Amino acid sequence: MFIVLDHVSFSYLAHTPFEISALVDVNCAIDRGESVGIIGRTGCGKSTLTQHFNALLFPDAGKVLIDGSEIRKKSAPLKEVRQKIGLVFQYPEHQIFEETVFGEVSFGPRNMGMGEGELERTVRWALDMVGLDFETLKEKNPFELSGGQMRRVAIASILSMRPQALVLDEPTAGLDPEGKKMIFGKLKTLRDEWGTTLVIVSHSMEDLAQIAQRIIIMDQGKIVLEGPIREIFSQVEKLEWYGVRPPATARIAAEFRKRGYDLDCTVLTPQELAKEIEDKIIQRRKG
Amino acid sequence: MLGKSIVLGQFIPIESPIHSLDPRVKIILAGVLIFILFIVQDWFSFLFLGIFIFGLTLTAHIPTGYLLKSLKPILFLLVFTLVLQIFFTPGEVIWEYGILRISREGFVRGLFIIVRLCLLILATSLLTLTTTPVELTDGLEYLMNPFKRWGFPAHELAMMMTIAIRFIPTLLEEADRIMKAQEARGANFETGSIIQRAKNLIPLLVPLFINSFKRADDLAIAMESRCYRGGIGRTRLRVLQLKQSDYRFLFLSLAFITFVTFSSFFLW
Numbered sequence: 001m002f003i004v005l006d007h008v009s010f011s012y013l014a015h016t017p018f019e020i021s022a023l024v025d026v027n028c029a030i031d032r033g034e035s036v037g038i039i040g041r042t043g044c045g046k047s048t049l050t051q052h053f054n055a056l057l058f059p060d061a062g063k064v065l066i067d068g069s070e071i072r073k074k075s076a077p078l079k080e081v082r083q084k085i086g087l088v089f090q091y092p093e094h095q096i097f098e099e100t101v102f103g104e105v106s107f108g109p110r111n112m113g114m115g116e117g118e119l120e121r122t123v124r125w126a127l128d129m130v131g132l133d134f135e136t137l138k139e140k141n142p143f144e145l146s147g148g149q150m151r152r153v154a155i156a157s158i159l160s161m162r163p164q165a166l167v168l169d170e171p172t173a174g175l176d177p178e179g180k181k182m183i184f185g186k187l188k189t190l191r192d193e194w195g196t197t198l199v200i201v202s203h204s205m206e207d208l209a210q211i212a213q214r215i216i217i218m219d220q221g222k223i224v225l226e227g228p229i230r231e232i233f234s235q236v237e238k239l240e241w242y243g244v245r246p247p248a249t250a251r252i253a254a255e256f257r258k259r260g261y262d263l264d265c266t267v268l269t270p271q272e273l274a275k276e277i278e279d280k281i282i283q284r285r286k287g
Numbered sequence: 288m289l290g291k292s293i294v295l296g297q298f299i300p301i302e303s304p305i306h307s308l309d310p311r312v313k314i315i316l317a318g319v320l321i322f323i324l325f326i327v328q329d330w331f332s333f334l335f336l337g338i339f340i341f342g343l344t345l346t347a348h349i350p351t352g353y354l355l356k357s358l359k360p361i362l363f364l365l366v367f368t369l370v371l372q373i374f375f376t377p378g379e380v381i382w383e384y385g386i387l388r389i390s391r392e393g394f395v396r397g398l399f400i401i402v403r404l405c406l407l408i409l410a411t412s413l414l415t416l417t418t419t420p421v422e423l424t425d426g427l428e429y430l431m432n433p434f435k436r437w438g439f440p441a442h443e444l445a446m447m448m449t450i451a452i453r454f455i456p457t458l459l460e461e462a463d464r465i466m467k468a469q470e471a472r473g474a475n476f477e478t479g480s481i482i483q484r485a486k487n488l489i490p491l492l493v494p495l496f497i498n499s500f501k502r503a504d505d506l507a508i509a510m511e512s513r514c515y516r517g518g519i520g521r522t523r524l525r526v527l528q529l530k531q532s533d534y535r536f537l538f539l540s541l542a543f544i545t546f547v548t549f550s551s552f553f554l555w
Contacts, residue, residue, distance in 0.1 A: 051467065054471055056467045056470060056471060078470075079473055082470070082471055082472070082473055083473070086471070087468075087471040089464065089467070089468045089471070092468065094461075094464075094465065094468075094494055094498055095465050095468040095469060095490075095494050096494065097489065097490045097493035097494050097497075107472055107473075107474075107490065108472035108473055110473075111472060111473025111474060111475070112473050143497070157472065158471070158472065161472065161473070
């Protein structure tokens with residue numbers, strides 16, 4: 001197991017009257033090469049959870065193990081952990097500060113101590129991975145780019161540290177459908193060709209359907225449901241209970257079932273759903 | 288997430304007769320107290336004003352210890368003042384060691400200034416502990432209104448203060464987030480020499496400034512699109528209205544303070 005959380009609890013402003021407990025006895029394990037989606041309503045602890053993955057927050061109780069070694073507050077090898085697990089915050093373009101795209105993307109690897117020669121190669125690769133052209137953009141001011149491009153530069157500036165796992169908090173928030181498709185496409189390439197482990201936090205089941213294999217659902221600081229994406233998708237009522245809007249495909253399938261059609265609830269894409277409906281209607285006509 | 292729970296200013300959200308007073312009454316009274324504290328010259332007045340402030344603290348249901356905590360930031364100033372006064376005031380020598388000598392006059396004067404400073408801070412803390420920042424700016428705007436006829440921008444100043452106060456938690460939250468985001472990229476805010484650390488702040492400060500300017504722009508557009516054009520002809524949702532209890536409190540307090548002041552001038 002690559003990332004393991006063992007009975008982790010965490011609260012903000014601990015030992016003050018304003019204490020808020022954000023994680024309660026959380027257990028989870030993420031394997032190398034997996035792509036996992038984390039979903040839940042606002043304030044359920046998703047972001048707090050992801051910040052435990054790369055030693056930005058440390059548990060009040062329980063253990064966090066990255067690649068087999070425990071991350072403790074006093075002795076954490078911060079750089080090493082943060083290089084291994086790249087964390088892309090929500091609206092990452094808000095953290096851009098450099099005058100050139102090259103400077104921005106090379107900030108991370110420079111901090112990690114990468115040499116100049118390797119630096120250019122890595123920046124080129126990172127920009128390429130998010131579909132941006134190194135030659136035309138490297139000297140450009142990142143603040144002159146479009147919103148979607150800035151987002152991709154920001155993601156590249158994490159990728160340039162060559163993390164083994166990429167954790168993304170709402171990577172497509174505020175992007176148009178075209179931009180969303182672009183980002184998810186690039187993430188898939190990253191997973192399939194480079195074996196990068198993906199952890200994606202999202203509000204939207206439809207988005208996760210495009211890329212995640214396994215889903216973790218959180219509510220009030222706890223993991224309440226966990227499993228392969230098709231299994232999770234079919235539990236429409238449970239999802240609604242936890243404040244997660246089931247994907248349209250699952251909702252349509254559920255409605256069909258209510259009306260007596262024996263539809264497979266684990267359909268993922270609209271194409272699969274259409275095929276399923278067609279099959280069942282034909283079946284019923286014949287029967 | 289963190290920023291939301293940070294308490295703004297010192298305000299303690301409880302109910303008490305002092306909390307429910309009109310902010311203008313409290314501001315005026317705090318002003319008068321500060322003024323009087325500067326002009327009285329004897330211990331007797333300090334004692335009575337001290338008792339007065341203590342009485343207000345009790346009425347406001349504020350723990351005395353909490354109020355005293357507000358003295359902490361000026362502790363150094365207090366000690367510094369005392370030391371200066373003790374050693375550098377000429378007079379009857381009561382203690383001597385080498386070139387250091389303490390005079391009786393210096394000792395008394397040092398203590399006197401310290402008590403004065405403490406009472407000043409306590410009086411103003413009592414104001415901010417019992418008044419929300421919004422009430423405070425509201426009250427200030429009302430009090431500054433008469434000066435408008437000489438071109439004093441009372442409304443604009445109050446609006447600026449309100450906006451500034453409103454965005455403190457937002458900024459804190461944002462700073463926290465950007466800091467974490469840069470730390471995730473290996474930035475280091477904690478170690479290194481002073482110059483190095485100042486340099487390391489660039490990745491935090493640049494995005495913070497840029498986002499603030501953007502937010503200010505958005506806010507201006509949002510206000511303009513709702514036809515905001517300054518204070519002219521603007522009505523308010525919460526109109527401050529002096530109640531009978533406000534008048535009574537103001538009158539009694541002023542009477543007490545006047546009495547203390549005058550008696551100190553005539554009796555001594």
